Amino acid sequence: MPSMNERSAIDVVVVGGGLAGLAGALGLVRARRSVVVVDAGQPRNAPAAHAHGYLTRDGMPPLELTSIGRAEVRAYGGVVIEGTVTSLDRLPGGGFRVVLSDGSGWDARRLLVTTGLVDELPDIPGQRERWGRDVVHCPYCFGWELRDPPLGVLATSPHAAAQALMWRQWSPDVILVRHTASGPTGEQMAQLSARGIRVVVGEVAAVEVSDGRLSGVRLRSGEVVPRRALVVAPRFAARHALLDPLDVAVTEHHLGIGCQVEADTTGRTAAPGVWAAGNVADVNAGIMQAASSGVVAAVAINADLTAEDTDRAVAAAQAEPTPARSCRSLRFGQAGTAPPHRADGQDKVGAAGPAAAAAVSQADATQPGIATSDRCGGSRAPAEWLTPVHNAAQTPCFLPPRPARSRKDRSATCSAGSR
Numbered sequence: 184m185p186s187m188n189e190r191s192a193i194d195v196v197v198v199g200g201g202l203a204g205l206a207g208a209l210g211l212v213r214a215r216r217s218v219v220v221v222d223a224g225q226p227r228n229a230p231a232a233h234a235h236g237y238l239t240r241d242g243m244p245p246l247e248l249t250s251i252g253r254a255e256v257r258a259y260g261g262v263v264i265e266g267t268v269t270s271l272d273r274l275p276g277g278g279f280r281v282v283l284s285d286g287s288g289w290d291a292r293r294l295l296v297t298t299g300l301v302d303e304l305p306d307i308p309g310q311r312e313r314w315g316r317d318v319v320h321c322p323y324c325f326g327w328e329l330r331d332p333p334l335g336v337l338a339t340s341p342h343a344a345a346q347a348l349m350w351r352q353w354s355p356d357v358i359l360v361r362h363t364a365s366g367p368t369g370e371q372m373a374q375l376s377a378r379g380i381r382v383v384v385g386e387v388a389a390v391e392v393s394d395g396r397l398s399g400v401r402l403r404s405g406e407v408v409p410r411r412a413l414v415v416a417p418r419f420a421a422r423h424a425l426l427d428p429l430d431v432a433v434t435e436h437h438l439g440i441g442c443q444v445e446a447d448t449t450g451r452t453a454a455p456g457v458w459a460a461g462n463v464a465d466v467n468a469g470i471m472q473a474a475s476s477g478v479v480a481a482v483a484i485n486a487d488l489t490a491e492d493t494d495r496a497v498a499a500a501q502a503e504p505t506p507a508r509s510c511r512s513l514r515f516g517q518a519g520t521a522p523p524h525r526a527d528g529q530d531k532v533g534a535a536g537p538a539a540a541a542a543v544s545q546a547d548a549t550q551p552g553i554a555t556s557d558r559c560g561g562s563r564a565p566a567e568w569l570t571p572v573h574n575a576a577q578t579p580c581f582l583p584p585r586p587a588r589s590r591k592d593r594s595a596t597c598s599a600g601s602r
């Protein structure tokens with residue numbers, strides 16, 4: 184890992200190497216961008232033995248998924264390191280400084296932040312230890328594995344009744360433990376009752392465990408309600424602290440289930456040059472959505488870098504005009520029949536400066552019309568498009584900026600047309 188004073192600007196530093204970060208990194212390295220992923224190695228689903236619903240990898244342990252992802256990124260030259268980013272600062276000249284807890288770091292042109300979220304669980308003794316096993320939140324992650332046995336849903340928010348009705352799809356034996364929530368409403372009571380879901384009134388004091396498995400919930404009254412698993416609704420708190428100095432916006436989720444970094448559909452945040460993907464920007468995302476959002480962000484970042492690279496190239500070309508070369512092989516046809524673009528992909532003539540004028544003065548006198556030259560990149564364009572020089576009835580060969588070449592090479596390109 185380079186030390187601070189050895190570092191050079193990386194195209195993109197990805198902060199967080201869960202599936203969102205790694206999928207984004209893979210897109211970027213395959214776009215030939217230099218990428219460093221810094222990952223603290225604790226994906227949110229790490230407490231679970233298996234990750235579900237990831238097509239072609241259903242049931243794979245979470246850390247195996249990220250391990251494969253890291254290898255895929257590295258195979259293209261991406262750098263993935265274990266570490267914790269402690270600060271992100273915007274540099275005065277553009278780009279960002281990324282600093283790790285050990286003092287090392289990089290300067291980056293763009294940031295992709297995929298730090299995930301923290302599941303803030305209700306404060307019930309014994310529950311944290313069972314989290315991701317038989318204290319769960321997500322039916323799509325755990326429902327199949329927990330199908331049929333007695334389930335309890337802990338009510339801590341107005342969404343609890345809906346959660347209980349949802350879990351009824353996986354088990355015929357669901358109870359709603361009212362705990363600290365108000366409700367259910369009359370309408371919800373009718374729905375719960377119609378689906379055979381009983382409401383237990385009382386606050387949960389602890390979860391009961393026997394033989395290494397959750398066996399029930401103990402109420403403050405001392406009553407134990409036998410259950411095989413407990414469904415809870417954590418508050419989803421996006422890990423956004425690193426982004427705060429960069430002035431990203433953080434908003435409450437519209438369902439009131441947590442907070443997340445505000446980003447557009449590509450992950451672009453309010454802070455120029457900073458993208459966010461995965462759970463940090465969408466607390467509801469499962470692993471496939473998280474990975475997908477990383478890919479979308481990678482595409483957007485690459486497009487943004489491409490635009491910047493192009494601007495820089497144009498500025499450099501304008502600061503140092505490419506010498507124009509005359510081409511005797513230019514043939515002229517009828518105006519109006521040429522394609523509306525140049526073969527070199529540039530849509531403006533950029534080198535019509537003094538050097539071009541000098542070249543023009545040496546070129547053959549011809550008539551205005553269509554200029555075609557196989558030796559000048561095969562471009563075929565209206566001669567008026569090559570103004571201002573066509574008025575002099577002479578057309579220089581404008582080539583896109585290229586690395587400097589030897590005189591011998593130059594003459595090989597345009598020699599047939601050179602005087």
Ligand SMILES: Cc1cc2nc3c(=O)[nH]c(=O)nc-3n(C[C@H](O)[C@H](O)[C@H](O)COP(=O)(O)OP(=O)(O)OC[C@H]3O[C@@H](n4cnc5c(N)ncnc54)[C@H](O)[C@@H]3O)c2cc1C
Pocket residue numbers: 198199200201202203204221222223224225226227228229230231233234235236237266267268269297298299300302314315321323324325422425460461462463468469470471473
């Ligand atoms: C118990 C549990 C089980 C789940 N099971 C499933 C399932 O089966 N199927 C499903 O679709 N979804 C499941 N989910 C949801 C799933 O975990 C998320 O969708 C997914 O982890 C989001 O990916 P992410 O890349 O956004 O964040 P994460 O996977 O959380 O990755 C974030 C990474 O960033 C790192 N990080 C954080 N801060 C820093 C920092 N400052 N510097 C460096 N690195 C940092 C973290 O250590 C972590 O490695 C489950 C969630 C939980 C809680």
